[in-house]
Amino acid sequence: MSSISMRKTTLAAAGLAVAGTLVLTGCKDGNEEAVPAAPSAPAAQSSAPGGYATPPAGAPSSPAAGGYDGASGAPAAGGAGAVAKSGQAFKIGEAATVPFTSGSKSGQLALTVTSIEPGNPADLASLNVGDKVKGQTPFYIHYTAKNTGTTDLSFASVGHMKGVLDGGAESGVLLIAGKFDKCPNESLPSGFTTGKTQASCAVALAPTGAKVTGAEYWGDPYNNLNNPPQKGITWK
Structure with a gap:
């Protein structure tokens, strides 16, 4: 991953959850680190319609194989379906076509949040x-990623999925390094070429009495803070 990509990921991670919740990394070795979450606007505000009035930073000015047109939001040759716009809302079970970048790999994915399952605090023991x-x-956010571009995305990491609470605010996020059977989340497998699909999962945390009723994908370019700023896409 380039130093620029690493900085973008670090900046985006700072807004994972609202004040009063924690972003946690669990490595199953007893040395997990709790990071206080930064203040963030309620995710409900992310559902306002919007588009790419100008190309996101780093986006091509014309379509590239397996990518997208940063100016119009149209998929490139070899892609499938119109690319989701900044702030666009989907129903659970609906696919959203998104441009995708992970390190040196770039292409196009169809992301679908298939279900949101409540867990038990004891699951985390x-x-x-x-x-x-x-x-x-x-709460376990189950989703699928399908390669709808023309590039091989073997071993790329999707991630960037978080929860939305029933009141509209962002949930806390639990980042796990290692295996967690309740909510498996692995890199894309070898040979992840056009048409291949993988199921994945993200762990969202809700304060006692609250529920995670939606999900938000905030991967690049939907975390871009340029003018106009881009918003995540949501499912509910």
Whole structure:
């Protein structure tokens, strides 16, 4: 991953959750680190329609194989379906076509949030996160990623999926390094070429009594802060 991409990922991660929740990394070794979440606007505001009035930073001015047209939002040759616009909302079960970049790999994916399943706080016991998730209930966001571009995305990492609480605010996020059977999340497999699909999962945290009722994808370019700023796409 380039240093520019790493900086963009770091900046985007700072807005994962609203104040009062935690972004956690669990490595199952008892050395998990809790990071206070930065303030963030309610995710409900992300559902306003919008488009690419100007190309996102780093986007091509014309379509490239497996990519998208940053000016119009149209898919490139070899892609399928119109690319989701900034802030666009989908129903759970609907596919959203998105431009995709991970390190040196770029292409196009169709992302579909298939279900949001409530978990039990006891599910997290094996992660050794202890009091760091006290008062939080895990919810499992199940989604699929289908390669609708023309490039091989082997071993790329999708991620960038978070929850939306029933009140419209963003949920907390639990980032896990290692295996977690309740919510498996692995890199795309070898040979992830056009038409291949992989199921994945993201862990969202809700305060006791609240529910995660929606999901938001905030990968590049939907985390772009240029003028006009781009917003994530949502499912509910």
